[in-house]
Amino acid sequence: MKTVFDRTKALTPAAMHYCPGCTHGIVHRLVGEVLEELDILDKSTMVAPVGCSTFIYDYIDCDAQQAAHGRAPAVATGIKRVHPDSVVFTYQGDGDLASIGTAEIVHAAMRGEKITVIFVNNAIYGMTGGQMAPTTLEGQKASTAPLGRDKFQHGLPIRMSEMLATLDSATFIERVSVHDPAHIRKAKSAIKKAFKNQITGVGFSMVEVLSTCPTNWKMTPIESLGWLKDNMIPYYPLGNIRSPKEVE
């Protein structure tokens, strides 16, 4: 029988612990497929964050370091400076990257560290149980914002990609979504560019992936995909925000 689709060899056979409908699984697969297609699985080290995707090291079959909350870009800097010819990437959620780790991501981007950052933004804290994130939308309910995010009390959500794009050394920044197959394909293309940039030594690359959290959004998986499309994309517009000439 002809095989038309198979799990990328970059993913281990381990069953993922993610909740039903969570899009981390899709993003993991995209990263895995890119590692396999670029043939860099055996020269890559990933840096796992704190949060739901901490256990990415159980699912992607390459060397890994688990970092303290928000510190993944600093840990990745240490690894990349020691092994400049290897491929180093971080995989971070929005609590990790946009809240506790803002200093680390800003300065890794400012230094133009030749690393790839996969930033998964689902507008909430997942693992700790649905608390408000800096990316939580105005009016969106969270366990620490039971009446919804209030702009007068909490301010308005942070757009990390646009903020980092103000840095001259942040060479590649793109925001994508995984709410339907067409956008998943675009997401993969952006992730591939972000890794290619590292291989060719272009510089710092980040892909922000809009993602769902049905459990903490208190929605079904299908409702979540719709909510992402209708609410997140208008505030977090998709597309390339910065691109180096070399990969154009």
Add this chain to the structure above:
Amino acid sequence: MARDLMKGNEAIGAAAIKAGCRYFFGYPITPQSELPEYMSRELPKVGGVFLQAESEVAAINMVYGAAGAGARVMTSSSSPGISLKMEGISYIAGAELPCLIVNIVRGGPGLGGIQPAQSDYFQATKGGGHGDYRLIVLAPNSIQEMCDLVMDGFDIADQYRNPVMILGDGILGQMMEAVELKKPKKRELPPKDWATTGIKDKYGKKRLISSLFIQPEDLEKHNLKLQMKYEKIKKNETKFESVYADDADIVLTAYGTTSRIVSNAIKALKKEGIKAGMIRPITLWPFPYEAYEKAADSAKAFLTVEMSLGQMIEDVKLGVNGKKPVHFYGRTGGMLPDQTEIVEKVKKILGGEI
């Protein structure tokens, strides 16, 4: 071999490079900034990397990454900066990564001051960061010894896969002395086959650097394994210097710079016919408790001298174990213990006045 006149902070850098350290991640803070400055000049000359991080927090996490990737790596700071590094130090200890951390201590708490102190003793030896972990803490009392301990410290870190701290103070960092960079005693160092190089090991297995053990059974097992390692370190690495302590009526104890002041006080007391000795811990963890157990049989009393207000005295008391009184004299905030005050204190103790 020729001896060079070097400032303490720079001598640490020279010793580290000689010991094969090629990566330094740091952040400026007085009174240790000459060390990162030295490394920024010297490391590129030997193909190494100096990187000034955005914060001490980032610097220690860069050390985590580099150490996990198999490099001989160090960072340095002074007290408030070391407080910031404590999160990373706990992760480094948990993930069993070898590295060298230098603390050129200044007065605290808070922003405190910039003059020398020893008030980070608790933080260095009793945790500082969270969890059941131990830092190996080396406390030199001269620039020469600081160089020796830096060089041996890297090997100790590699031998046990454990972070090592050099606990100096503002005086050791700032003063100049003649030093000779001597190779430490040879240790059998295990290969770093656990390091994440990106390339899988010879069996095709990926490697993982982590301090996360989500199942309680696994975390307990990990902690018990760490404890076994710490027991081995206690047995093999405890180091102290004993100065006339065997037949002294009073045994003083001090580490680092303070031990030099105490040393002079002992000489002055000897001239007056008073039998005073000193135990100088060189490793603050593991602490040389046995030295005090022995001395407690012969000495009448103990006096702990610190540039802090009674931190090491707790370990001295554990060593003496209630057999004899343990007295205290200390200065703090950047003020130095005074030789004549130490002499007076000893006379009062032996005269039964206190």
